[in-house]
Amino acid sequence: MSVIDHEPAVSPTASSSPDAPSTAEHRPSRAKTIIGWTSIAVLVLLVAMVGLRVAATAPGARGALDPEARDDAGALALAEILRDQGVDIEVHRSRSQARAAIDESTTLVMSNPYTLTDEALQTLTDPAERVVFLSTSTHLLNELGIGDNATGTLSEATPDCDVAEFAEVGTIRADRLFTPADGVQACFGDADGAAVLVDRRTSPQRVVVEGTRLFSNATLAENGNAALGLALLGQTDRIVWYVPSFADSDIEAEPIDTLGSLTPTWVTPAILLLIVAGIAAAVWRGQRFGPLVAETLPVTVRASETMHGRARLTARAADAAHAAQALREGTQRRLARRLGLAVHAGADEVADAASDRLRIPRGTLQTLLAGPLPDDDAGLVDLARRLDQLETAVDDSTHAHRSDPTTHPRESEGNT
Structure with a gap:
């Protein structure tokens, strides 16, 4: 009975011999593998989230001709020159605040207000004495009735008009020309088109110029660009500079059908389930592969065969x-x-x-x-x-x- 009772105690001793692998030896390597696969999955998810975040980020608030932007496309240099000349500049990014700040002796300055409807633009510009558009679009030209686009460019353009404030500007390089409407004063151009349009037919007085390159920080010092900026914006002692943005837009866009809205509700959970199943399958199958084993090639190529092959080539x-x-x-x-x-x-x-x-x-x-x-x-x-x-x-x-x-x-x- 004693022999039978002690036999089960002998087999664990034999199985724990150095030659027999134990389950404890495999657990650390399997745990490391699981941790490695989990780390890779987490890293992939983080990269995907960062990519989606960057792709979905809205444009920055500091755009072209922004009076507070210091980059090449901004207009901080022009704003500082105006302040040095004694002009008071108020920068607003809300159209309601900008309209409240306008009085009868104020010049309203803005770039192309592509984020506003025609009604909102009319409401914003009504109280101002002068409105200067530093950039424009075809829609804005049609809405103002001030002119149309003209073909070509001018390497050098002089005022060539009877507007007194442009007399000392000198020459500029116009990148975009306009054809004036009847009764609109055209400056800095020729018979084919002009770079600046001045409309005094209505109140407020409206001025249109394509100044994206003329008044930017990078090119303001070229030719007569700075002088033109002073002539356009320095006619009043006070300027309200409105900066259009999507955050201040009154355009109500209609929802567009997307792939997510057109697919059934069960598709997204099914895709997530498939991704989880794929990761689990990769971890499961990854445990079945052992270390790499070097194997000899089944075919031995003789040196003479290589020599004859190269000779034939x-x-x-x-x-x-x-x-x-x-x-x-x-x-x-x-x-x-x-x-x-x-x-x-x-x-x-x-x-x-x-x-x-x-x-x-x-x-x-x-x-x-x-x-x-x-x-x-x-x-x-x-x-x-x-x-x-x-x-x-x-x-x-x-x-x-x-x-x-x-x-x-x-x-x-x-x-x-």
């Missing part, structure tokens, strides 16, 4: 020069080994050693080993024949050198 290409160079390199390596030189000895060294051995001029061997390559089959055959003769001569001289008794005095004395 060279013959098919009819590249005599390449074949001749290969013959020379082979002869050079074999001669270097037979003459006791380094395997990578140059052609000049091999030619010098072979010349000393064969007692022939060095120039002949240097031409043979490093001279011009043949460009046809006849020259290739002649070069191969001469290289073979050189190797044969060196072999013969090597055998004769070893069999000459004068070169082995000790061996000859022993034989006598």
Whole structure:
């Protein structure tokens, strides 16, 4: 009974021998693998979330011709010049605040108000004495009735109009021209179009100019750009500068059907479930692969087969020069080994050693080993024949050198 009772206690001892793997040895590696796969999945999700966040981020508040922007496209430099001239500038990003700040002696300045409806624009501009649009669009031109777009550009444009404030501006480079409507004053242009349109037919007075490049921080110092900015915006002691933005837009966009709205509600949970199942399957299958094992190739390619294959490719290409160079390199390596030189000895060294051995001029061997390559089959055959003769001569001289008794005095004395 004692033997039967103690037999189960013996088997755990045998199973814990060094030769038998234990389950405890596999747990750390499996845990590390799970942690690794989980880390990869979390990293992928984080990258995807960051990408979606960046893609869905709205445009920044500091856009082109922003009076508070310091980048190349901003208009901070123009605003500071106006302040130095004693002009009071108020920057508003809300149209309601901008309208409340306007009085009868105020110039309203803004870039193309693409975020406002026509009614909101009319309400904003009504109280102002002057309205200056620093950039415009075709829709704005049609809404104001001030003119149309004109083709072409002008490398240099002068005021060429009777507007007094433009008399000292000088020349500018107009990137966009307009065709004025009847009764609209056109400045800085010619018969084909003008860069500045001044409309005094209605109140408030409206001025349109394409100043995206003219009044930016990067190009304000060029030509008469700064002078034109002072002439347009410095006519009153106070300026209300309105900056359009999507946050202040009154345009109510109709919802657009998207892929998410057109698909059934169960599609999104199904996709998430498939992703989770794919990650679980990857972790499960990843445990079944062991370490990489080096295996011998089932086919052994002989060196002679490789040599014949390369020879056939060279013959098919009819590249005599390449074949001749290969013959020379082979002869050079074999001669270097037979003459006791380094395997990578140059052609000049091999030619010098072979010349000393064969007692022939060095120039002949240097031409043979490093001279011009043949460009046809006849020259290739002649070069191969001469290289073979050189190797044969060196072999013969090597055998004769070893069999000459004068070169082995000790061996000859022993034989006598």
